Structure formats: C-alpha cells, structure tokens
Amino acid sequence: MARIGFIGLGNMGLPMATNLVKAGHTVAGFDVIKSLPGKLAAIGGEAAQTIAAACGGADAIITMLPAGEHVREVYCAAGGVIEAAGAGALLIDCSTIDVATAREVAAAAAGRGLAMVDAPVSGGVAGAEAGTLTFMVGGSEAAFERARPVLEGMGKAMVHAGGSGNGQAAKICNNMILGVSMIVVSEAFLLAEKLGLDAQRLFDIASKSSGQCWSITSYCPVPGPVPTSPANRGYQPGFTAAMMLKDLKLAQDAARSANAATPLGAAAAELYRSFVGEGHAGEDFSAIIRFLRDTRSAVAGIGPAGSGLSPA
Numbered sequence: 001m002a003r004i005g006f007i008g009l010g011n012m013g014l015p016m017a018t019n020l021v022k023a024g025h026t027v028a029g030f031d032v033i034k035s036l037p038g039k040l041a042a043i044g045g046e047a048a049q050t051i052a053a054a055c056g057g058a059d060a061i062i063t064m065l066p067a068g069e070h071v072r073e074v075y076c077a078a079g080g081v082i083e084a085a086g087a088g089a090l091l092i093d094c095s096t097i098d099v100a101t102a103r104e105v106a107a108a109a110a111g112r113g114l115a116m117v118d119a120p121v122s123g124g125v126a127g128a129e130a131g132t133l134t135f136m137v138g139g140s141e142a143a144f145e146r147a148r149p150v151l152e153g154m155g156k157a158m159v160h161a162g163g164s165g166n167g168q169a170a171k172i173c174n175n176m177i178l179g180v181s182m183i184v185v186s187e188a189f190l191l192a193e194k195l196g197l198d199a200q201r202l203f204d205i206a207s208k209s210s211g212q213c214w215s216i217t218s219y220c221p222v223p224g225p226v227p228t229s230p231a232n233r234g235y236q237p238g239f240t241a242a243m244m245l246k247d248l249k250l251a252q253d254a255a256r257s258a259n260a261a262t263p264l265g266a267a268a269a270e271l272y273r274s275f276v277g278e279g280h281a282g283e284d285f286s287a288i289i290r291f292l293r294d295t296r297s298a299v300a301g302i303g304p305a306g307s308g309l310s311p312a
Contacts, residue, residue: 001025002150005054005061006045007074007081008095009036012121013064015128016094016154021045022131023153030054055084060150062092067246068101075105082112090146091116094135096172098250099165100257102138106164115143118164119151120171124239132156136174138167172254175247178215179268179285185215186289189222200225221286235287242281245272 001024006017009031020027021044029040030048037047048054051074055061061081065071071093075081081091091109093102093116102118109116117139127133133155137144144160151158161170188211192202203225207217219238220226230238248269255262275291 002059003057004028004150005030005048005056005058005081006040006064007031007051007054007061008064009033009040010064010066011125012094012128014039015125016062016064016133017045018043019128019131020150020153025150025153028054028056028058050079051081052079052084055081055086055089057086058089060090060092060147061085062094062150065093065095065097067095068097071095071097071105072101076108082109082114085112085114087113089114090143090150092119092147092150093117094119094121096120096247096250097168099168099172099254102168103165106139115140115146116164117143117147118167119147119158120167121155122171122174123155124237126238128154135159136161136167136170138163138165138169168250169254172247172251175244176251176262176265176268179244179248179272180264181213181215182219182221182286183268183271183288183292185213186221186286186292189220190289190292215286219286221289230284230286231289235284235290237282237284239285240281241272241276241283241285241287244285245269245276245281248272 003026004020006013006027006029009017009029014036017027017029017040027040028046028048029037030051031037041047063071063074065074085091091114106116117137119135119137121133121135123133131154134157135151135155137147137158137160148158161167189199189202192199199222203216203220206212218226220229221231223231230236248265251265252269255265275288280287
C-alpha cells in the first residue's frame with residue numbers, strides 16, 4: 001500500500017480520499033477549508049495543515065481542484081506540490097482544467113524530475129462515493145502504469161489517452177458530447193409531450209433504436225423511465241449545471257485554440273450559460289429540460305454569435 005497526499009477535499013475529493021483509505025492506503029489530506037481534513041481523519045486518514053505536510057513522504061500526490069488557476073498555484077507556487085514532493089513521488093491531477101495548463105504544470109514537474117499525469121474523472125459525486133469513477137489519463141505510459149494501482153482505489157476504469165494534457169482533452173470532448181446530447185434528448189421528450197406521445201413509450205422505443213444514448217438510457221431527463229436518474233429526485237445534482245457549463249466553456253476555449261468548428265458545442269454552452277444565469281447553477285444538468293419548457297428562455301439561449309445557428 002502507498003502513502004498518498006491528497007489536496008482538495010471537496011464534494012469529489014473527500015469521497016475519493018475516503019475510498020483510498022478504505023483500500024488500505026495511508027492518506028494525508030489538505031484543503032483550504034480547515035474543517036475538511038478533520039473529516040478525512042475521522043474515517044482513518046490524516047489531517048494535514050499545509051500542502052507540504054500532505055506531500056511529506058508521499059509516494060503519490062493527488063489533487064482535485066476547481067480550475068486551472070488553482071492547479072497552477074497549488075503545484076507551482078513557493079511551498080507548492082512540485083517544491084514539496086519528495087524525489088520519485090508521482091503527481092496525479094484529477095481536476096478538470098484546460099489542456100494548456102495541464103501541459104504547462106506537467107512540464108514544470110518534469111523540470112524537477114517528477115512524473116505527472118492528468119487524470120480527470122467521469123462519474124460525478126455518486127461515482128466518487130461508490131468508487132466507480134472512470135479516469136481519462138494523460139502522461140507517459142510508465143507514469144500511467146504507476147498511477148493505475150492508486151486510481152484503482154477510486155474507480156472502475158482507467159483509460160490511457162496519450163501524452164500530457166490528453167486526459168483533459170478526452171474529458172472535455174466527452175462532456176461536450178454529453179451536454180449536447182442531453183439538450184436534444186430533452187427537446188425530443190418535450191416534442192413528444194406536445195404531440196401526445198407518452199414519455200415511457202418514447203423511452204421504450206428510443207432506448208432500443210438509433211436514437212439510443214447515455215442521456216436516455218442512464219440519465220433520462222423526464223421522471224419515470226430511469227428510476228435512478230435525477231429527474232426522479234427533483235433534479236438534485238449528480239453533476240451540476242454549473243459544472244457542465246464549466247466543461248463546455250473549456251471545450252469552446254480549446255476549439256478556438258485549435259481552430260476547430262464546434263457549432264453545436266457552442267450552442268450548448270450558450271444554452272447552459274443562460275440556464276445557470278437564471279439561478280439554476282446547483283441543479284443537475286439534466287434539469288435543462290425544465291428550462292427548455294419555457295420557449296422564450298430556450299430560444300434566447302440558442303444561436304450564439306459565430307455558431308451558424310439561429311432560433312427557428
């Protein structure tokens with residue numbers, strides 16, 4: 001078993017660190033919210049008061065942070081992870097951030113002789129709690145193999161996406177697919193409603209036909225067909241609308257940088273921007289179906305400048 005430093009004990013990080021403790025690892029946790037390391041200590045981990053304390057003697061150091069600027073600060077600032085990590089420590093960033101920052105921080109780590117992988121996750125809070133996350137991992141093959149036994153304590157699948165930053169690239173591409181598909185699935189169920197087609201009947205057909213996708217079969221946005229979906233618990237979040245908007249913004253930033261055309265991704269980002277802007281940031285992202293029921297709000301969110309789309 002390994003000694004692991006874990007930095008960032010929020011809604012995702014704390015259950016991930018908890019599962020590492022349950023797997024038999026020694027885990028020292030740090031967070032800027034001073035009460036959170038104590039919660040880790042209460043279930044058998046160690047509470048670290050500083051980043052350096054969390055990193056001391058660690059075989060691997062994991063971070064789960066909100067955005068690229070936080071990752072850059074935690075790793076690269078004086079007293080940060082790169083300075084505090086011991087020789088031979090493996091650095092694993094599970095945050096979802098922009099590709100450029102992931103590659104910049106990995107290069108800084110390599111400059112100090114430290115191996116690093118970017119390993120953003122799919123599965124949300126429920127997956128973090130259940131230990132069933134999927135990790136999309138960027139970095140060298142050797143670093144990926146070193147990370148695998150640590151990641152296995154928190155997830156069910158680890159996919160090597162290629163070099164540094166490719167884990168982040170895979171995450172934002174995947175979530176752009178998810179954001180767009182949830183919107184069109186919601187539109188289809190709303191159209192069926194207007195046409196007098198029962199939601200369960202549409203689910204029974206579409207889930208077995210060419211329209212089948214995860215947004216229907218696992219996360220159906222209408223109550224009833226999928227009992228475990230947020231639609232059946234008042235859209236309490238597994239993955240918030242704010243987090244979906246963050247990922248869609250990252251995808252659009254990457255698309256602009258790469259000069260890639262993503263008109264549907266751009267339209268989805270604008271629609272979620274409007275949804276979040278009306279006070280729905282903390283709802284599950286599938287609650288976009290309720291927003292779409294308001295035709296005026298929905299039309300206002302479609303057709304961003306340069307997308308090539310316009311309201312019908």
